[in-house]
Amino acid sequence: MTDVLLRGGLPWGLGAPADILVRDGLIHQVGAGVDAPGARSVDVSGQLVLPGLVEAHCHLDKTLYGGPWVPHSAGDTLAGRIGNDLARRAELGVPSAARVRALLERMSAAGTTHVRTHTDIDPLVGLRGVEAVREAAAGCPVDVRQVAFPQHGVLTDPGTAELLEEALKSGVEAVGGLDPAGVDRDPVRHLDLVFGLAERYGAHLDLHLHDGGSLGGWELELIIERTKALG
Structure with a gap:
C-alpha cells in the first residue's frame, strides 16, 4: 500500500499544524516537517484532521441500504417495531451480505473506522445474520x-x-440482552443466562434496557450486582 503524507493539517487535540504519515492504512508518524520519500503528498493545510469515527450501535444485518424505498410500517411501541422486523424479514431479503458491504463502504468513505453491530439471533434466522456480516x-x-x-x-x-452460545463459539465478540422484564418477564433468569455466557466465553456484554421507573431501577441493581461479582 502506498504511503500517504497529509501536509499541514490540524490534528484533533494537538493544537498546532502538523504532518501525518499514513502507512498501510494506519497513522505511522505525526509531527512538523515529516520526511517521507516516495509518499503521495496531500495538502490539507488549515483543515481539521479527526481520528476515525466509531459507530457504537447499529444493526448492519437488517440494513436496507442500496435497495428500493421501504415505507415505515411498524407501530408506535417497542413490541410493535420488533414484531414488524420479524414479520417482514424474509420479504425484504434480510440479512443481505451485499447490502451490509455497501453500507460499510459508505461508512468508511465518511470516516468510520470501527463499528459495533447488534446482530439478530433467533431460531428463524439462526446464525445467517452473523455469517452475512x-x-x-x-x-x-x-x-x-x-x-x-x-x-x-x-x-x-x-x-x-443455544444459538447465542453457538454464535460466541464461532467467534462473535459480545453477547447481548434486551429488557429482561419487559420482553422476557424474568430479569433474574435472563441476566444470569447472558452474564453466564459472557463469563464462559470471555465475551463482552451489551445490554439494552428500555424498562423505566422503579422496575428499570431494580434491573439496573441486578446488572450492577452481577458486574461487580464478575470483576
Missing part, C-alpha cells in the same frame, strides 16, 4: 465487532439461548 466485513477497512443480540427475547423464544 462476517462475509461483508472480510477485507473491509472498517473494524467490525458483532454482538449476538436476542432481539425477540431469550426465555420467550426457545432455542435462542
